[in-house]
Amino acid sequence: MNVYDFDETIYKKDSTRDFVFYLFKKYPICFIDLPKIGFDGLLFLFKIIDKTTFKERLYNFFRLIKDIDKELEIFVEENLHKIEPWYLNQQKEDDLVISASPYFLVKAFLDKIDVKHLIASNVDKNTGKYTGLNCYGEEKVKRYREVYNNKEIEEFYSDSLSDTPMAKISKNAFFVTKGKITNWKL
Incomplete structure (x- = not known):
């Protein structure tokens, strides 16, 4: 995965x-x-x-x-071009996206590119209220393990050092800077 x-x-x-x-x-x-x-x-x-x-x-x-x-719906249509081509070229059926952004927002994009697995912040789109914590930092690892237990992460990609906890539980980790991918030195 x-x-x-x-x-x-x-x-x-x-x-x-x-x-x-x-x-x-x-x-x-x-x-x-x-x-x-x-x-x-x-x-x-x-x-x-x-x-x-x-x-x-x-x-x-x-x-x-x-x-x-x-x-x-309008926003996603107008911004779908912001999905990185490198990702679309290597996308796999069992990919998981894990994000601090609201679930409803990320899911709207992922539905358009046929990504089925998502963990994100649970936010009510009508009120802005959270159910649970912001899916950020160590919370990402906690939420990942709640769903996937200790399933091995083959490759992990992120732009943020706040995702170091996820990088540490992955077999291979990559840092993304403006579409450029480099090995994550842990």
């Missing part, structure tokens, strides 16, 4: 950031939440709130979007 991070690994940018900007641009009413988001950003920066709390508060503006499913 090969395992991949999503954002800035097989998707050229950060899909969550892209989706948030897309919604803010299309729905100016979202700007009503901007002061609160900025304040929460400072609380996170100064470690007063954790990453999951910050992201949940950020995603709270989803409540302002009347038909988020329609917007998600």
